[in-house]
Amino acid sequence: MAKAATDDIHRAIEAVFRIERARLIAGLARMTRDVDRAEELAQEALLTALTDWPRTGVPDNPGAWLMAATKRRAIDGFRRSAMASRKHGELAREMDEADDGVAAIEAGLDDELGDELLGLIFAACHPVIAPEARAALTLRLVGGLTVEEIARAFLSNEPAIAARITRAKKAIAKAGVAFEVPRGAELAARRAPVLEVVYLIFNEGYAATAGPSLVRPPLCAEAQRLGRILAALMPDEPEVLGLLALMEIQASRLAARAGPDGRFVPLTAQDRARWDRLLIRRGLKALERAEALGGADGPYALQAALAACHARARRAADTDWAAIAGLYDRLGRVMPSPVVELNRAVAHSMAYGPDAGLALLDAIADEALLRRYAPLPAARGDFLFRAGRLGEAKGAFEAAAALAGNEREREWLLERAAACAAPA
Amino acid sequence: MRVMVFVKATEDSEKGLPPTTEMTEMFEAMGKFNEELVNAGVMVDGDGLKPSSFGKRIAFDGASRTVIDGPFAEARELVAGYWVWEVKDMDEAVAWAKRCPNPMPGPSELEIRPFYEMEDFGDAMTPEIAAHEQMLRDKLAGE
Structure with missing residues (x-):
């Protein structure tokens, strides 16, 4: 066979494998209770497929085929292992009995597909794992990103990310985390960190905290995909839908958020024709469903409702700032945080004038959490500017620029400072 | 990346929808496939379109606009439905x-x-951003 043709077949097989990989690892991790082993077995299954499929063609149900191939290998592995404990022996016997050909496995797969994948997501976001490692592990196991891709996404380096993932896996093994979907009260407690991880990944793409470019759309896309998976597998959880709605609506503005020169464009100055109406529609639909399920006052649903207020305004001037101020009042009650208070101040300044904003800012001026937070002086600068106090505004913008982590944002703040010195 | 997947029309689909057993089975299989797309986070949008006999074309020539009523010839060049998928690359699509x-x-x-x-x-x-990105990448690769 010509090399080009073989390459094509291999690429096609790898694409099929990528689709199946997360579910495969999920099933294997549940079976072996060992993520590393699960990843190895999945990799071996890929090699088998690369050998077999060019001859036999891609099977009708590649997921079931890969699972069956891997299960056989896992059982052989257990038997061969001199260290195999009695428990493993039993497990192998159980699997043998269960292994009544591909049909039985297929049936099992159909039943549990979603459940297994969900179990893997819950394990990767488990509270025993250090928070910064949860995102890396989730992107690796569920998103299928390579260590190199994750390192690039987080502007880190491969050894650091690899070490983070290894530590995360060790933490899972040490705590004996089951790759199951938690039930009852535990489900509620464990859901929060899952949503946090997904939103953290999204935000790292949406509001790049460091580095030269303002947005990293592939990270947003990955987070949206995770959000969509969660919403599909937990369709009646209002906060899952709230998070999905929030991400879809925010992502609708990705193309408008950076100007043609790569510079930051604030929401009110964005070209709304460049907003992605399809994502807005999806976001509004998810939000509607979250609210219908009684989740209107969930932190994510409220943030989505805020994003929706902007999405519904065809022109910046049409924005219903009083509604936004009201939503921030509610958000401040369910999710008290200085950052929410800051945004609440911005909303009140837009609805009721710069002095209303300044009064709310004064209440949080001494928050330790906001001491090095550029948006605080940036907001103060904006309120002062609008109140005609240009000298004070200039100082605030310069202070904000000195704190900005993103170069694009810094440029924009310095421009605003310059505009205070020479008002047009 | 986002792709649009067109379901091309056929002479049968252009005739409308006679609800045969075969069609019902297809709809069932399609429902399962759609569910799989949703569960994988791939499905963004999708729908079916009525035959071109319900459609109209607007032909442009300079300043003139001519409205042409369906149905249109060349069934295989027509679209009967579409999806929008979010995938990693064309291989996955x-x-x-x-x-x-x-x-x-x-x-x-x-x-x-x-x-x-x-x-x-x-x-x-801009060239500056591109250069900076490259520098960052080189730096990461070197570490």
Whole structure:
């Protein structure tokens, strides 16, 4: 066979494998209770497929085929292992009995597909794992990103990310985390960190905290995909839908958020024709469903409702700032945080004038959490500017620029400072 | 990346929808396939379109606009339905498309077309940013 043709077949097989990989690892991790082993077995299954499929063609149900191939290998592995404990022996016997050909496995797969994948997501976001490692592990196991891709996404380096993932896996093994979907009260407690991880990944793409470019759309896309998976597998959880709605609506503005020169464009100055109406529609639909399920006052649903207020305004001037101020009042009650208070101040300044904003800012001026937070002086600068106090505004913008982590944002703040010195 | 997947029309689909047993089975299989797309976070949008006999074309020539009523000839050049998928690359889109049950009673065709993305608009990337990105990448690779 010509090399080009073989390459094509291999690429096609790898694409099929990528689709199946997360579910495969999920099933294997549940079976072996060992993520590393699960990843190895999945990799071996890929090699088998690369050998077999060019001859036999891609099977009708590649997921079931890969699972069956891997299960056989896992059982052989257990038997061969001199260290195999009695428990493993039993497990192998159980699997043998269960292994009544591909049909039985297929049936099992159909039943549990979603459940297994969900179990893997819950394990990767488990509270025993250090928070910064949860995102890396989730992107690796569920998103299928390579260590190199994750390192690039987080502007880190491969050894650091690899070490983070290894530590995360060790933490899972040490705590004996089951790759199951938690039930009852535990489900509620464990859901929060899952949503946090997904939103953290999204935000790292949406509001790049460091580095030269303002947005990293592939990270947003990955987070949206995770959000969509969660919403599909937990369709009646209002906060899952709230998070999905929030991400879809925010992502609708990705193309408008950076100007043609790569510079930051604030929401009110964005070209709304460049907003992605399809994502807005999806976001509004998810939000509607979250609210219908009684989740209107969930932190994510409220943030989505805020994003929706902007999405519904065809022109910046049409924005219903009083509604936004009201939503921030509610958000401040369910999710008290200085950052929410800051945004609440911005909303009140837009609805009721710069002095209303300044009064709310004064209440949080001494928050330790906001001491090095550029948006605080940036907001103060904006309120002062609008109140005609240009000298004070200039100082605030310069202070904000000195704190900005993103170069694009810094440029924009310095421009605003310059505009205070020479008002047009 | 985002792709649009067109379900091409056939002479049968252009005739409308006679609810045969075969069709019912296809709809069932299609429902399962759609569910799989949703569960994988791939499905963004999708729907079916009525036959071209319900459609109209507007032909442009300079300042003139002529409205042409359907149905239109060349069934295989027409679209009977579409999806919007979010996938990693074209290989993944092809892998999903191959999994789709045949959407029509006879031979039929899907066509996958990528959307333009932000990266396709090169002017947003100034030489300075590009150089800086490259520098960062080199730095990461060196460590």
